[in-house]
Structures are given as structure tokens and as C-alpha cells.
Amino acid sequence: MSRKQHVVELSAEDRNTLDWFVSTGTRKAEDITRARILLKADEGLTDAQICEHLGCSIGTPYRTRKAFTERGLAAIHRRKPDREYDRKLDGDAEARLIKLACSDPPEGHARWTLHLLADELVTLDEIDFESVSHETVRQRLKKNTLKPHLYDYWAIPAEDEGQFAYHMEDVLDLYHEPYDQNRPVICFDETSKALRGHKRDPLPARPGAVARIDTHYERNGKQNLHLATEPLTGWVTVAITEKRKTADWIDRMVELADEHYPDANCIRVVLDNLNTHNPAAFYRYFPPDIAHAYLERFEFHYTPKHGSWLNMAEIEIGVLKRQCLNRRIYHAATLRSEVAAWQKQRNAADGLIDWQFTTDDARTKLRRLYPVPLTEN
Template sequence: MPPERNADFVYYMEDVLDLYHEPYDENRPVVCFDESSKALRGHESEPLPAKPGAVARVGHRYERNGKERIHLATEPLTGWVNVEITERRRTIEFIDRMVELADDHYPDADCIRVVVDQLNTHNPAGFYQFFPPDQAQAYLDRFEFHYVPKKGSWLNMAEIELNVLKRQCLDRRIYHAATLRSEVAAWQEHRNAADRLIDWQFTTDDARIKLRRLYPIEINEDQQVLG
């Protein structure tokens, strides 16, 4: 959590919380985007399988095989999730993911509202690095970026899906990048078929009560509810 009385944190937090409680609009989808990584590691010696009276055993020593970056986008109000695996995490990978949202996943949307962390690579100006000005502006006209506050990544609902991915698919050693991609693709297919929506309950009114120490001007609970 940030220090007390942090106007910057409050500004970004309330912006995201208000966005989360807007009604579903297929022409203006809300998509949460976040990134993580997976270290590729293999067993130095073959694990011993489980047998009657003994659990499976895995050696502590392992072989390193680099690291892959995980880029996850999810639309909480529909349950849709998409994961891409890359070797690096730079501005160009972020722009590639945004272009995929615009061209492949939401080609008919009037505006794609994207919730992201305040990383230096999550910079909309990157469109001008990789596209001519008219094309960059055309893409930017279709996006609206909402940033979670620094030290407030818990406000990005993509973290929920990343945690599910890690728990259900990545909680073991994977040595080859190709294996990682196929396993994640299978998880993604299963996750999308399940239609599991994210029911976000925390509101701006809740924040003004439960996190009132963050607000520069002290307010009481009656003021919180009136907003």
C-alpha cells in the first residue's frame, strides 16, 4: 500500500473503480491487461513417480533454459481471456498486443478501454514509434487507457487471471518454450469455455470508507457515502 494521504494514488484508483462499475457495453469493452514471466527450468534428474505408499519426488536441482514473458488480456464482464508468450517485454510487445485487440479481437468496437499498470513500456506514444502518424492516430482514436496507481496493481483485474493461470498451469517446471506455449494455449481454451466472469465488488464509496487514510483531506463516513 502507498503512504497515507496520497492524492496521486486516489486519483488513479477512483478512475479505475468508476470504470469497473459502468454497465457492459459491447461497443466500449473494458479490457484489463497485465504481464508476468515464467522461468524455463528442467529436471536435472528424472522425477520419481508416485507409487503405493510413496508420493512423487522431484529433485531440488534443475537446469535453466531462459525466461519467457506472459502477456494477458481479459474482459472481466464476458470472461474472455487471451494470453500471448514472447521472449521479451518491451514497448513493441505492448503495442503488438494492443494492435491485436483492435484488429483481431475487437475490430467493431468504437472504443477499447484498457486498464494497465504504470510501466514505462505501457506508453500509448509507442504507436508513433512503430506506425506512420496517420495510422498511429487512427489506432489511438480507438483506445482509452486507464492506469492503476503505482503500488496498486491489485486494482488490475488481469492479476486475478494471471494468478489462476499460475496456479492451474504454471506451478511446475517447464523446460521448453514450445511446451509453455502449448500448455498455456490449452489452459486459455479451457478457461474461455468455462465463461467465468469476474464479479468485482469494491467501489469508490467502499474506498472512501475503508481506505480513507489515503485521502489528503480527512473525511468521515457520512461524507464517504455522499461521495
């Protein structure tokens, strides 16, 4: 039987060096894998056993052992220190690659891919080589923080939109007023939850397998959730209705005034520009004297269009979705009981919202949204 080739025998100093390498600092994953391969090989593990422990391909341990017999501990790095590597793309070619990646993809393609960029690059008249690997393209894009295969949505108002600045600063100034129990600040927002049920019973989690649910489900309509929160006290309340109507919003405001804050002189409400959030609607549902009396106790502050992120109620809605709603719920009664339980626990936790973004921050970070630039002293 032939003797195993490229045997790894590490000295105590070598082992200490490799142990330090894999446990400290920020390293390339492939370098750490090679270091661990050398440690496992020194312990006498076979290549198959090393693959099972580290999850690498079967050829990696052999290539690493062979490199170790040739270069020692430098084998953990793929590049050889004494070899000169020619740069495939010079500065001009790299600039053309960046310009190409920032342009529209060819007809018939939704977005650029690495292979598509590599193939398109060599067709340019200014490029004098026949081929470029997709790995070279990947490295150049990574260096320049370019991801042409991705896109994101944005909703930014026009640069000369003074309305955005006005409503933004109005809300930000309100957030940084001290707590006043006679003039509470309430953030209000709405969301919806689709009622869906399982067509087949889910499979519960077990060791080695996560819980699984069938991709098919039964529909049972949807419910609307109206959330109000007082960020400076951590209080939150959620009401659930079948539809989103102006009357439902009026009911929520009446609850704030009559049930939750009956002794407050002025209830300041932050809300978005949804068409149902209309104070004039009080006169559609109440006699004028009662409507006027309610409106005398409210002060509405509207977030700017495209600026709903300024409403702290969205933070609570995000928590509600992650902690309670991120699952299938079929019956409206179940939804109400589950949300009520979440609300009780949330209020018991006294989770205050520490809002850090100020008007000064807005004038610095969002200065392009102001029609007239800030005067510099």
C-alpha cells in the same frame, strides 16, 4: 502376571458424552485426543495400539487413564477444576512483555523467539521473579494476537498522495459501468515464466508417497506472458514473447483493436505503470495518421502506483499460475502449447470476475489514503 492399572470402564452414558464431545463444536485438540484415548481404552486397546491409532506419544494414554480413575470424564481436560492456578504474569508484567515483543530484538538476533523473550523478560528491573517459561510467553502473545517471529511486506503510498486516490477511483468507477460491447473493458498485465528442466527423472506418486522431483534443475532462459481479459464476459488471451519490450505491448494492443475487437468504438484498457505501457510509442512504430487512428480507439486507465491489486488481470494471472505454470517447463514450445490449452479451457468455462470493491468501500476502508477526509453529512 500383575493386573493392568487404571482400567477404563465407561458406562453407556459416558460413551455417548465422549462421542458427542469429539464430533461436535470447536474443542482443543489435546482435549479431543484424551477423549478418544478413553474411548479406545474402553474398547480394550493397549496403550501401544492407541498410540498407533491416534499418533500420540506413548505416555499420553497412561496419564489419561490414570487421570480418569481420579477425576472421571473431567480427565479429558488438563486443568483440574478444583485447583487454583496462580497467574504468572500480572497485568503490568504482561504489558512489559507486549512492549518487549514489539521492540527490536537484541543484537545478533533477526527476530524474537519465545525462549528469547522469556529470558529477556526476567532481566527487566520491574520484573521480580527469576524465570518465565516459554509456554507462558506463548499464551500471553496468543491472547494479544502478537507474532513477533513473523513479518510481512507492505507497499502503501504516502497518506497525502492524491494521485493514488484519483487513479483508484478512476478504475473502480470503470469496473462498475454496465457491459457495453461497443466500449469493452479489458484488463492487461504481464508476468514471466522461467524455463527449467529436470536433471533427473521425477519419481511418480504411489500409495503412501507423493511425487518427488530433484532439487537440481537445468535453466533454459525465461519467457514473458502478456495476458488480456475481459472480466464481464470471461474472455482471456495470453501471448508469449522472449523479451519484454514496448514493441511487444504495441503488438498486443494492435491485436485487441484489429483481431479481437474490430467493431468496438472504444477499447478501454486497465493496465499498470510499466515503462513499456506507453501510448506515445505508437508514433515510434507507425506513421502519424495510423498511430492517431489507433489511439482514437483506445482509452487507457492506469492503476495507481502500489495499487496493482486493482487490476483484475492479476486475478487471471494467479489462476494461470496455479492451474498451469506451477511446475517445471523446459521448452518454450511446450510452454506455448500448455498455455494455449489452458486458455481454451478457461474461455470455455466462461469464468466471469465478480468485482465487489467499490468507490464507496475505498472511501471507507482506505480513507487514510485521501489527503482530505470525506465530508460527513
